[in-house]
Amino acid sequence: MRAIYKLTKSKFAKRVFFLFIGAFLMAIGLEIFLVPNKIMDGGIVGISIILSHVTGVKLGLFLFFLNVPFFFIGYKQIGKTFAVSTLFGITVMSLATIFFHPVPAFTDDNLLATVFGGIILGAGVGLVIRYGGSLDGTEILAIIMNRQLPFTVGEIIMFFNIFIFGIGGFVFGWDRAMYSILAYFIAFKTIDIVIEGLDQSKSVWIISDKDDAIAKALMARLGRGVTYLKGEGAYTGDDKKVIFCVISRLEEAKLKLIVEEIDPSAFLAVADIAEVRGGRFKKKAIH
Incomplete structure (x- = not known):
């Protein structure tokens, strides 16, 4: 925790604010656009969506408890500031998904849900990454595995997501799996825009x-x-x-x-x- 407090008060407040907004946006993208239409994201979030659908347990609980182990891995392997920022973001995201769960979906049009859900989710993830955190343990695992394996971080994440979307195809149907891949691609491009800026x-x-x-x-x-x-x-x-x-x-x-x-x-x-x-x-x- 000390690493974060080396920041000035204004910078620390700015980081906390944008981490909160980013996690909040991801929760909106999930619970108000994607999940009600049975459209997934990749990584631990995707696994959480599948488990929540199968068991009936609230999505926020799976998001928190499945990501917590990666918080401890990140704390030891990547750094304290990153780990604490990640834990804060995951906590906000998990609580926000529970809060938004009763809210009806904005649209039942699958394409609109895919596009706008992907954009909002990507904007949220991009903000969290830009301000030093992560909202999905898969990224942390991929960074660590990259040190031992002859694959890039992106390739490792892609392998995980192919497996997760494949399972999603059996659970939700292959049309939903294809919508999920489209949402993931849109989110991925939005993340790049948020991190690098529109005026590159x-x-x-x-x-x-x-x-x-x-x-x-x-x-x-x-x-x-x-x-x-x-x-x-x-x-x-x-x-x-x-x-x-x-x-x-x-x-x-x-x-x-x-x-x-x-x-x-x-x-x-x-x-x-x-x-x-x-x-x-x-x-x-x-x-």
Whole structure:
């Protein structure tokens, strides 16, 4: 618990707030959209939905007690802050699903339930991950197994989910299993958007004999700062200036146009960036 309290009070309050909102949103996605229409999520949540349907026991109880063992694993293997944030999120999610259980579904249209349930659930999970926690023990197990097995975390989670959705097909019917896979895919993409943001940043590397002209044009026409990196051609041994710049997703096309106008033969590489902090990334006003 001490690890969390190293945060300032405002940052700690912000983390708790968004962990709460994220877990609350996941409960809404489950109990008001997916579960009433017999549509599943993956992981421990999916197992909990199946067990709740078969036994008649409230979903929130399974969500809590099946995830608690992974809290202790996470505490030892990943870190205290992550484990405490996860326990808080799982507790809120479990209690919220019990609270929302009597509330009737917003829609009985399977496609609408799948799409909106997946979006809301993904937004909730994304917020919790962004602020240092997890709402499903499968992710923790996959991180630990990844250290021992020649598979990525994503591959391990995918294997678990294929197995879980397969069981769901026998319990709820194969049409519901297919809706569940669609909901899972929608949630997965929503998680990416929440974690990385809608205005995703991109890093750009440019190598050109007209480096000064390109750098000045980027600063003048995009309002972005640029940095020169020292490079050397491996074949020729010539010294090169490498232009490095960080732009928003919407500025990529304009940057390419600027480079093309000045030096059509310039080397240009563009890559996605999940997060940008510090420095002078904020755009300067162009007069």
